Amino acid sequence: MGYRATELGMEALGIPISRAADEEIVCVAENDACGLDCVQCMISCTIGKANLILRPSGKMAYSFFDRRTGKSVRVLFKQRDWSKDREASVRTILTAPANEIVEFRVPNYAIPEKARHFDSIKCDKCGEYCREDKIRLSSGKKYCSDCYQQYDR
Structure with a gap:
């Protein structure tokens, strides 16, 4: 799903599949x-480069942003029971026309803002x-955070 979401997201943004040099592509x-x-x-989006951001909603969705153009797209997989026949599901995900397996939406x-740099304390x-x-x-x-004792009264 990640392969196909990335492929379709980059296609929707008009970006060839290539490794992001810095933060110009954000997922x-x-x-x-x-x-x-x-x-x-x-596409070399990584947490360390701050261009891969985890926003855990539990949905099979990936939003892609192009900082150079301001374009964005959200690739959301349609609801299906992908676990029934794993081999058939993988084949469908990789080969089916996009409109059969995903919805394209606007995030x-x-x-997200560019990464900030912080001092160490x-x-x-x-x-x-x-x-x-x-x-x-x-x-x-x-x-x-490991040493702080939360006060929850």
């Missing part, structure tokens, strides 16, 4: 399934460094 994936591996391999959110408890936007404050001390 927002609504699931954490194995299809993400194809997105990473085919209902704007293109030392946790006052464990001494490990953590990105500043992830630090939590409590009684004047700075804590990483």
